[in-house]
Amino acid sequence: MKRCEGNVAVITGGSRGIGAAVALRLAEEGADIVITYESSAERAADMVEQIKARGRRALAVQADSAVPEALTAAVDEAAATFxxxxxxxxxxxxxxxxxxxxxSPSDIDRTLAVNVRAPLVASQAAARHMGRGGRIISIGSNVADRAPFPGLALYSMSKTALVGMTKGLARELGPRGITVNLVHPGPTDTDANPADGPNAETIAGLTALGRYAESTEIAATIAHLASEDGRYITGASLHVDGGFTV
Incomplete structure (x- = not known):
């Protein structure tokens, strides 16, 4: 049984990595998919074809998540199209x-614009279109709870901010039947963070399971939260990290 049959999903940054895995998994669960991408039109077009090959409708929208107007327009276009x-x-x-x-100040501004402001802006735009049963799911990080080496202060701060956003939105949108949750992946094998990278053995050793996740393992949890099976989970921060934070 396809658990998201007839639904429409927007995945920001859905042309690669965890976002691409989520897009494909939700398509397999029966959802039509809209992905946003910043720069790689070719990669985004390939994702659209992969989604269509699974029998679902698909759309790729160019939008820099650091630009609120572009992100809001992308969400609105998804709702209008489907x-x-x-x-x-x-x-x-x-x-x-x-x-x-x-x-630098520009490093700080860019990170907070994409990692903190954009999820709130996209959630605000999406909530305007959602009815009961709506789902908002954000991708956090294992380093929100554990910073294992120096240099992570800015990134960790940006991902920790999503905990407060998730709790606040869950309380605000709960009466409308919309759930809001946060998934913290651990080290995950993607092109940006390969499991055979230069520091991968050390990073994998920080998990209880001693390995990187496959992106499909993160997508499986998101699919559960997005489906009717996840209807009584809201305001939660779920660690899918192989025991990185234990």
Whole structure:
């Protein structure tokens, strides 16, 4: 049984990595998919074809998540194109590791614009289109709870902010039947963070399971939250991190 049959989902930054895995999993669960992308039109077009190959409708919209107007327009376009909006996955993010002394004001502004402001802006736009059963799911990070090495202060701060946003939105949108949740992935094998990268063995060793996640494992949890099966989960921060924070 397809658990998201007939739903429409927007995944920000859905052309690669965890976002792409989520887009494909939700398509397999029966949802029509809209992805946003910042720069790679070719990669986004390939994702659209992969989604269509699974029998679902798909749309890719260019939008820099640091620009609120572009992000709001992308969400509105998704709802207008497919006639509804049921699921939002706030996935797009900037990952910057830098010593405190080297952080510039532009580094701080860009990270907070994409990692903190954009999820709130997209959630605000999506909630206008959602009815009962709507789902807002944000992608956090294992380093929101544990910063295992120096240089993570800015990124960790940006992902920790999503905990407060999730709790606040869950309380505000709960009476409308909309759930809001946060998923904290652990180290995950993607092109940006490969499981065979230079520090991967050390990072994998920080998890209880001793390995990186596959992006499909993160997507599976998001699919559960997005479906009717997740209807009584809201305001939660779920760690899908192989025991990184234990």
């Amino acid at each position: 006639g509804r909006l049921d699921i939002l996955v706030n996935n797009a993010a900037v990952f910057l590791v830098s010593p405190l002394d080297d952080l």
